[in-house]
Amino acid sequence: MANESSVSTRLASHVAQFRNNSWDPDVLRRTELCLLDSLSCYSAGLSLKHFEPSIAVAGKLLSPSSNGYRSKDRFSSFAMAYLYGQAANSLDYDDTLFGHPGAPIIGAVLSVGAREGLSLDRLLRGISAGYEAHTVLGAASVPSHERAAQVRSVGVWDTVAASIGVGVAxxxxxxxxxRVIGVAVAHSLLPYTAKWYERPVPAVKNNLGWAAAGAVLSIDLVTAGQTGVTRALDGDAGMWQMAGSDRWDFEQALDEKPAVLRVGFKAFPVCWHLQEYLKTLSQLLKNISPDDEIVEIVLTGPDEVEKFCEPDILGTADVAFSLPAAFSLLISGVEPGPQWDSVNDQPAVLRYRDVFRYERSGDRTIIIHVRKGLASSAAVGLSDSVDLAPWGLDAEGVLAKHERLSDAALCAAVAAALPAGSPSVRNVVPDRLYAVVERMMTDRESELEARKP
Incomplete structure (x- = not known):
């Protein structure tokens, strides 16, 4: 047994397929979509009120006056990763698979890519490898239902996965x-507790900025010669214990289908558990005549759904976890995006919370009663937890989301990096993309400075 390969050895070997191998066209395109979707969520997240403390404090605290960037950018790679990770997740619109892989992984890979002048090809390789590591570790440590009700381990593997992604890039x-794995585990977040869904939902509900920044720090420490925990993922004392799980099955987690092909892209800026309810509602609304009025909405589902049925919005992050609020916004025609985060100032768009009712049931359904007395109803699907891709936006939906949410300069920078009709993989440094991502941060910081009395 002494010569048996450690889990870290096998994980490093598993993600090595993304280092320099020829691209599978489907994996390449899906990785590009992961980048596009994350950039969209980052652009939208920058404008949110509950993101403001991050940019106002971290931008200064984490950025030295001289940082060694080759392009003399304002932020250090550590600060850039932190701010990107927090912004990309703040609206809860970012991709999902065993947590939120995009915000920490892409935040870390982009920030180091900007510092080191990495080509688009290296960026995409790092992103794909990071998603793979994230999914393998997340799948290997899925807790029992009883344990999951006590501890939420969202974010625990993010620093390890993002570090691996940067390493491959x-x-x-x-x-x-x-070595990166051994150092990254020591910089990883502890799991959340059962307080996860209690309101008001905290602005830092997922500390993905810290996870991304921790990956940058881990990479730089390893490069400087730092060593970490040996065989950190092995045995009864492996990191899966720290991750809050009561189970660990690494071999079963090595799925043949790459992780980027299984990630789900959100159609609505709410928790993934709410996506299918909103998709079903959006279809039911098509059956309601414009001259009719909804008088009652009945939602049925198991106990685990009830926590999402609280109508009160006590904090700016609560909408993403409240079906009554999200339903009301959708019925009122408010476009999914940053406007969903500022509904406290728009009481009229929340009026349908008053006609929302939850009923405990083994069936997941939505029933809508209208003034004219005709009811519409539909069953609500339940997505596959290990393959969310069929349940999320397709490529066309991701592109439309990108065009709708992204800053115009960001859209132009992405178009330059990934021109339509041209080979996607190029050994060209996307300097314009790097510059725009950071400029958006500095512009937001300057805006907040200008508003100070």
């Missing part, structure tokens, strides 16, 4: 990736 060999 930098073309680290397997032995270096093993």
């Amino acid at each position: 930098l073309d680290f060999d397997d032995s270096m990736l093993e």
Whole structure:
């Protein structure tokens, strides 16, 4: 048994397929969509009120006056990763699969890519490898239902996965990736507790900025010669215990289908558990005549749904976890995006919360009663937790979301990096994309400074 490969060794070997192998066209395109979707959520998240403390404080606290960037950018790579990770997740519109892989992984890979002048190809390789590591570790440590009700481990694997992603982007060999894992586990977040869904939902509900920044720090420590925990993922004392799980099955987690092909892109800026309810509602609304009026909405579902049926919005992050509020916004015709985060100033668009009613049931359904007395109803689907892709937006939906949410300069920078009709993989440094992502941060910081009395 002494010669048996450690889990870290096997994980490093598993993600090595993304280091320099020829791209599978489907994996490549899906990785591009992961980047596009994350940039969209980042652009939208920058404007949110509950993101303001992050940019106002972290922008200064984490950025030295001289940081060694080759392009003399304002923020250090550590600060850039932190701010990107927090902004991309703040609206809860970012992709999902065993948590939120995009915000921390893309935040870390982009920030180091900007510092090191990495090509688009290296960026995409790092992103794909990071998603793979994130999914393998998340799947290997899925807790029992009883344990999951006590501890939420969202975010625990993010720093490890993002570190692996950056390592692959930098073309680290397997032995270096093993060292990265050993250092990254010591910089990882502890799991959340059962307070997860209690309101008001905290603005820092997922500390994905810290996870992304921790990955940058881990990479730089390893590069400087730091060593970490040996065989950190092995045995009864492996990190899965720290992750709050009561189960660990690494071999079963090594699915043949790459993680980027299984990630789900959100149609609505709410928790993934609410997506199918909103999709079903959007279809039912098509059956209601414009001259009719909804008088009652009945939602049925198991006990686990009830926590999403609280109508009160006590904090700016609550909408993403409140079906009555999200339903009301959708019925009122408010476009999904940053406007969903500022509804406290728009009481009229929340009026349908008053006609919302939850009933405990083993069936997941929505029933809508209208003034004319005709009821519409539909069953609500339940997505596959290990493959969310069929339940999320398709490529066309991701592109439309990107055009709708992204800053015009960001859209132009993405178009330059990924021109339509041209080969996607190029050994060209997307300097314009790097510059725009950071400029958006500095502009937001300057805006807040200007508003100070």
